[in-house]
Amino acid sequence: MTPIQEQIAVAIIELSEKSLITEARIARKIRDNLKFKAKPKAGLAFRDVEEVLFYIEENNNLHYAAHLNSANDILIKQSETAAGLDADSRKRRLQSEKSMSVLTNGDVKAAHSGSASGSKPYKKRTDKKRLNINKNYDDWE
Numbered sequence: 828m829t830p831i832q833e834q835i836a837v838a839i840i841e842l843s844e845k846s847l848i849t850e851a852r853i854a855r856k857i858r859d860n861l862k863f864k865a866k867p868k869a870g871l872a873f874r875d876v877e878e879v880l881f882y883i884e885e886n887n888n889l890h891y892a893a894h895l896n897s898a899n900d901i902l903i904k905q906s907e908t909a910a911g912l913d914a915d916s917r918k919r920r921l922q923s924e925k926s927m928s929v930l931t932n933g934d935v936k937a938a939h940s941g942s943a944s945g946s947k948p949y950k951k952r953t954d955k956k957r958l959n960i961n962k963n964y965d966d967w968e
Contacts, residue, residue, distance in 0.1 A: 828882060830935040834860065835871060835879045839903065843889055850876070850901040854930060861938035869928040873920045876901055877911045884909035899923040 828836070838856035842848050850870050857863070873893075880891050880903070892906040895916045912920065 828878070829875070830932045830939075831872075831930055832875050832879050832882070834930075834935055835875055836883055839879065839883060839891070840887060840889070846905050848891075848903040850903075853903075857930060861935065863934065863938040865937075866928055866930060866934060869930045869934075870924075871901065872924060872929045872931075873901060873912070873917070876903070880909045880911070895920055 834857045835853060837860065838853045839848065841860075842852060842856060853876075854869060854871055858867070877893060880893060883889050883891065890906050890909050891903045892908075892910040893912055894902040894904060895912060896902055899920050901920070911917070
């Protein structure tokens with residue numbers, strides 16, 4: 828298992844008393860465990876979560892099934908057996924991951940090395956670029 832998958836597994840096991848665990852709660856737990864202040868809105872990659880669910884079933888005898896809500900957020904519910912998503916839901920989630928920020932192995936390594944003490948401050952753009960329509964036509968006459 829990769830470092831991020833190990834952190835996901837630890838977070839799910841720590842939250843195992845709940846019958847419904849959201850992706851945001853798992854990500855928050857991971858950031859709290861690592862004392863990682865960067866990427867406050869980051870989610871989790873579905874492939875990592877799915878692999879962890881089957882790993883937990885094999886090793887800890889806890890059974891979870893993955894579901895998606897209408898906003899393509901991962902919901903993990905206790906169930907009889909571990910289960911991933913159906914094909915349509917899986918495709919929808921993987922498409923939405925292209926535009927979202929997710930926690931990665933690099934984030935876990937940075938948190939362990941201490942180089943990720945916080946995210947870079949947002950720098951507001953001060954100079955506004957304006958289009959001057961007369962600029963190109965000054966030498967027209």
